Amino acid sequence: MQINDNFLKLAAGYLFPEIGRRVSVFSEANAEALKAKPIIKLGIGDVTEPMPEACRTAMIKAVNELGKAETFRGYGPAFGYDFLREKIAQHDFVDRGCEIAADEVFVSDGSKCDSANLLDILGPGNRVAVCDPVYPVYVDTNVMAGHTGAADESGRYAGLTYLPVTAENGFAPPLPGEKADVIYLCSPNNPTGAVLDRAALTAWVDYANANGALILFDAAYAAFITDDELPRSIFEIDGARTCAIELRSFSKSAAFTGTRCAYTVVPKDLMGRSSDGQEVSLHALWSRRQSTKFNCVAYVVQRGAEAVYSDDGRAQTGELISFYMENARLIREALSAAGMTVHGAEHAPYAWVGCPEGVTSWAMFDKLLHEAHLVCTPGAGFGSCGEGYFRLSAFNSRENVEAAIERVAAGVGV
Amino acid sequence: MQINDNFLKLAAGYLFPEIGRRVSVFSEANAEALKAKPIIKLGIGDVTEPMPEACRTAMIKAVNELGKAETFRGYGPAFGYDFLREKIAQHDFVDRGCEIAADEVFVSDGSKCDSANLLDILGPGNRVAVCDPVYPVYVDTNVMAGHTGAADESGRYAGLTYLPVTAENGFAPPLPGEKADVIYLCSPNNPTGAVLDRAALTAWVDYANANGALILFDAAYAAFITDDELPRSIFEIDGARTCAIELRSFSKSAAFTGTRCAYTVVPKDLMGRSSDGQEVSLHALWSRRQSTKFNCVAYVVQRGAEAVYSDDGRAQTGELISFYMENARLIREALSAAGMTVHGAEHAPYAWVGCPEGVTSWAMFDKLLHEAHLVCTPGAGFGSCGEGYFRLSAFNSRENVEAAIERVAAGVGV
Numbered sequence: 001m002q003i004n005d006n007f008l009k010l011a012a013g014y015l016f017p018e019i020g021r022r023v024s025v026f027s028e029a030n031a032e033a034l035k036a037k038p039i040i041k042l043g044i045g046d047v048t049e050p051m052p053e054a055c056r057t058a059m060i061k062a063v064n065e066l067g068k069a070e071t072f073r074g075y076g077p078a079f080g081y082d083f084l085r086e087k088i089a090q091h092d093f094v095d096r097g098c099e100i101a102a103d104e105v106f107v108s109d110g111s112k113c114d115s116a117n118l119l120d121i122l123g124p125g126n127r128v129a130v131c132d133p134v135y136p137v138y139v140d141t142n143v144m145a146g147h148t149g150a151a152d153e154s155g156r157y158a159g160l161t162y163l164p165v166t167a168e169n170g171f172a173p174p175l176p177g178e179k180a181d182v183i184y185l186c187s188p189n190n191p192t193g194a195v196l197d198r199a200a201l202t203a204w205v206d207y208a209n210a211n212g213a214l215i216l217f218d219a220a221y222a223a224f225i226t227d228d229e230l231p232r233s234i235f236e237i238d239g240a241r242t243c244a245i246e247l248r249s250f251s252k253s254a255a256f257t258g259t260r261c262a263y264t265v266v267p268k269d270l271m272g273r274s275s276d277g278q279e280v281s282l283h284a285l286w287s288r289r290q291s292t293k294f295n296c297v298a299y300v301v302q303r304g305a306e307a308v309y310s311d312d313g314r315a316q317t318g319e320l321i322s323f324y325m326e327n328a329r330l331i332r333e334a335l336s337a338a339g340m341t342v343h344g345a346e347h348a349p350y351a352w353v354g355c356p357e358g359v360t361s362w363a364m365f366d367k368l369l370h371e372a373h374l375v376c377t378p379g380a381g382f383g384s385c386g387e388g389y390f391r392l393s394a395f396n397s398r399e400n401v402e403a404a405i406e407r408v409a410a411g412v413g414v
Numbered sequence: 415m416q417i418n419d420n421f422l423k424l425a426a427g428y429l430f431p432e433i434g435r436r437v438s439v440f441s442e443a444n445a446e447a448l449k450a451k452p453i454i455k456l457g458i459g460d461v462t463e464p465m466p467e468a469c470r471t472a473m474i475k476a477v478n479e480l481g482k483a484e485t486f487r488g489y490g491p492a493f494g495y496d497f498l499r500e501k502i503a504q505h506d507f508v509d510r511g512c513e514i515a516a517d518e519v520f521v522s523d524g525s526k527c528d529s530a531n532l533l534d535i536l537g538p539g540n541r542v543a544v545c546d547p548v549y550p551v552y553v554d555t556n557v558m559a560g561h562t563g564a565a566d567e568s569g570r571y572a573g574l575t576y577l578p579v580t581a582e583n584g585f586a587p588p589l590p591g592e593k594a595d596v597i598y599l600c601s602p603n604n605p606t607g608a609v610l611d612r613a614a615l616t617a618w619v620d621y622a623n624a625n626g627a628l629i630l631f632d633a634a635y636a637a638f639i640t641d642d643e644l645p646r647s648i649f650e651i652d653g654a655r656t657c658a659i660e661l662r663s664f665s666k667s668a669a670f671t672g673t674r675c676a677y678t679v680v681p682k683d684l685m686g687r688s689s690d691g692q693e694v695s696l697h698a699l700w701s702r703r704q705s706t707k708f709n710c711v712a713y714v715v716q717r718g719a720e721a722v723y724s725d726d727g728r729a730q731t732g733e734l735i736s737f738y739m740e741n742a743r744l745i746r747e748a749l750s751a752a753g754m755t756v757h758g759a760e761h762a763p764y765a766w767v768g769c770p771e772g773v774t775s776w777a778m779f780d781k782l783l784h785e786a787h788l789v790c791t792p793g794a795g796f797g798s799c800g801e802g803y804f805r806l807s808a809f810n811s812r813e814n815v816e817a818a819i820e821r822v823a824a825g826v827g828v
Contacts, residue, residue, distance in 0.1 A: 116708075
C-alpha cells in the first residue's frame with residue numbers, strides 16, 4: 001500500500017523528542033556529576049504542582065459512580081457532557097461578555113489534538129499563515145496534510161506564509177502581505193509569552209472578515225493573563241463569531257497535562273466555502289468530524305474539569321496560576337539582573353530570552369545543559385525567527401526555579 | 415476559507431445519531447405509554463454493567479497520586495506508559511504465542527479513533543476494501559479523507575471495493591476480485607457477530623503479503639471469543655507482521671466505553687511504499703503521527719487499564735464477559751425459538767437477526783421501537799447487504815435482556 005508521502009517532507013523530528021534525546025545522552029554520560037547537581041527542566045511546558053483538590057475529589061466521586069449500575073456511565077455525548085459545556089460557556093465566555101452558547105463548545109482531549117484535527121474539515125486550497133517563531137504542531141500538521149511544499153534550508157515550507165514575530169515588532173504578528181485564508185494566532189503566545197491586546201486582535205478580526213479568512217485562535221494560556229484589560233478570548237472582539245475558532249485547555253491552569261481535557265469553540269455563525277462556492281457551516285462540519293472520529297474524553301476527566309468552575313476549584317486553580325506566575329516573575333527579574341534581555345513572563349508562563357551575542361539557540365541549549373544542568377527550549381526549534389532566543393518555562397517547583405536562576409546568575413551560560 | 419469538500423459526499427448522518435433521533439421523537443410522543451413499558455436499548459453496543467473493582471481501585475490510587483508533587487504525573491509518554499504497553503504485549507500477545515514487543519503497542523483513546531486516524535499515514539492512491547455490512551466509521555472516514563467518489567442510491571461510494579458478507583458465504587468476506595491495497599477486517603465482527611477462523615485469516619494474510627496490501631484488523635471484540643481454537647489476534651497467523659495492524663479496546667471487556675482506552679499494534683516489520691517506490695516503516699509513520707497529533711490518554715485511565723491484567727482484574731473482566739455472553743445466549747435461543755434466524759452471539763456480543771420476509775430493516779427498527787419499545791440497530795445502516803437484518807446487542811442488564819426477549823417472544827414484531 002501507498003503511504004502518505006507528505007510525512008517525508010517533515011524536516012526534522014518533533015522538537016521535544018529531540019530535546020529529550022539530547023538530555024538522555026548527556027544524563028547517561030554524566031551520571032556522577034548529576035548526583036551533586038541534578039538536571040532542572042524548564043524546557044517543555046509541563047506542570048509540576050499537584051492537581052487541585054476540588055478536581056481530584058470530583059474525579060474520585062466519578063470513579064465510584066462507575067462502580068454501580070445505576071450511576072455507571074458508558075459512551076458519553078460526542079461533544080462532551082452538558083454539565084461541562086454549560087459551565088465553560090457561562091464562566092469562560094458569557095461572564096466576560098462573550099456571546100457563546102454551550103452547544104458551540106466541543107470538549108476534547110487537548111489543544112494540540114484539536115489544532116491538528118481541525119485541518120480535517122478544511123480544504124487543500126487554503127493559504128495558511130503562521131507566526132515565526134511558532135508552536136511546531138501548527139506547521140507539522142499542515143505538512144502532514146499536504147498543505148505545503150518541501151522545506152528549505154532554514155526549515156521553512158513552501159506554500160506557507162510566515163509572519164515574523166520579533167523584538168522589532170513587539171512580538172505582534174503583522175497582517176500578511178499576501179492574502180491568507182487560515183491564520184494561526186496564539187495568545188498568550190507560546191513561545192514568546194507575548195499577548196495580543198484588544199487593538200491588535202481587532203485588526204486581525206477585521207482582516208479575517210474582510211478576506212473571508214479563518215483565525216484559529218489558540219488561547220491555551222488564557223488563564224495566565226493577569227491584566228484584566230487584555231482579551232482572554234477572541235470572542236471579546238466584535239465580529240469574531242464569523243471568523244474565528246478558539247482553543248482552550250485545562251492542561252496548564254488545572255494541572256491537567258497528564259489528564260487530558262480541553263475544548264474548542266466553533267460559533268454557529270462561522271461559514272466556509274466549498275469549492276463550488278456554497279456556504280457551509282464549520283460548526284456542522286466539526287460536529288460531523290467529532291462524532292465520526294472521536295468519542296470525547298472520560299466521564300471521570302470531564303467531572304474533574306467541571307470542578308475547576310466550582311468555588312473551591314476557582315480558588316485552587318487561582319493559587320496554582322499565581323504560584324507559576326511568581327516563578328515567571330523570579331525568572332524574569334533574575335535573568336534581567338544578570339544582563340539578559342527577557343521578554344514575556346508577565347501574562348504567560350514563558351520567558352523568551354535573548355542568547356548572548358553570537359550564540360545560537362541550540363548552542364545555548366547545549367551550554368545550559370552541560371554547564372548549568374538546565375534544560376531550556378532552543379528558540380530556533382520554533383522557527384528561524386526564534387534563532388538567538390531560548391524559552392524558559394515557569395512550570396516547576398519554587399525550589400527548582402530558584403536553583404535554576406542561581407545557576408544562571410552565577411554566570412553559567414551568560 | 416475553503417472547506418473539505420469530501421464531507422459533502424457523506425450520504426447520511428452517522429448511523430447512531432439517526433437512531434437516537436428516532437428514539438427521541440418516539441419517546442416525546444409516547445411518554446405515558448413508556449411509563450408502563452419503558453424502552454429497552456439493545457441498539458448501540460454500549461456496556462451497562464459496573465467497571466471492575468480492580469480498575470476503579472487503580473484509578474482512585476492514581477487520582478490520589480496526582481495530589482502530591484512527588485507522585486504527580488504531567489505529560490505522559492506519547493505512546494503510553496511502559497507499565498501498560500508491557501502488560502498488553504505480554505498478556506494479549508506473547509502469552510498466546512504472538513511475537514509482539516511492547517514498543518509495537520500504541521495506547522490510544524479508542525478503536526474508533528484509531529481506525530479513523532490511521533488514514534493519516536496512508537496515501538490517497540490506495541484501493542480500499544470493506545465488508546458489506548460494515549462498521550460505518552471505516553467507510554465514512556475514507557469518504558472524509560477523499561479516498562472515494564460520490565455515493566450511489568444504495569449508499570455505496572465509488573472507488574471503494576465492497577466485499578459482500580452474507581448468509582450464503584457464512585459471513586466470511588471473500589477475497590477481492592480486483593486488487594485491494596488496504597483491507598478492513600473486523601473479527602469478531604461488528605455487526606454480524608461472525609468470527610474468522612484460522613484458515614480464513616491465513617488466506618487473508620497470504621493475500622495481503624502477495625499483493626503488498628495492508629490489513630487493518632479490528633479485534634475490539636477479541637475478548638468475547640469463547641472457543642480457544644479461534645484466533646483472537648491476527649498475529650497468531652504466520653506472516654501477519656508484514657501486512658497487518660491490529661486494533662484492540664478495553665471498552666467492551668472492561669466497561670471502558672465512557673473511560674476511553676484502547677491500543678493499536680503496528681509491527682516494525684510492516685512497510686508501505688512512497689509514490690516513488692521507497693519502502694517506509696509504518697511504525698515510524700504512526701509514531702510521528704501520534705507524537706505530533708495526540709498526547710495519549712490520562713495517566714489515571716492507563717492505570718485503570720493496567721489493572722485489567724492483574725489477577726483480580728482478569729477474574730473480574732472474565733465475569734463481566736461471561737455475563738454478557740450469557741445474555742447473548744439467551745437472545746440467540748429465545749429468538750431462534752420464536753422462529754427467527756439468528757447469526758452470531760456465540761463468540762461476539764452481537765446477534766445478527768433476519769427480519770421477517772418482506773420487512774426492511776428500518777421498518778423492523780420502527781416496528782420493534784413502536785410495538786416492543788425495543789431499540790435495535792437496523793442492518794441496512796451497516797450497508798446494503800445488511801438490508802433484511804437487524805442487530806441486537808447483548809450489552810444490558812439481565813433483567814432488560816429477559817424483558818426484551820419476552821416482548822419479542824410474545825410475537826411483537828415477528
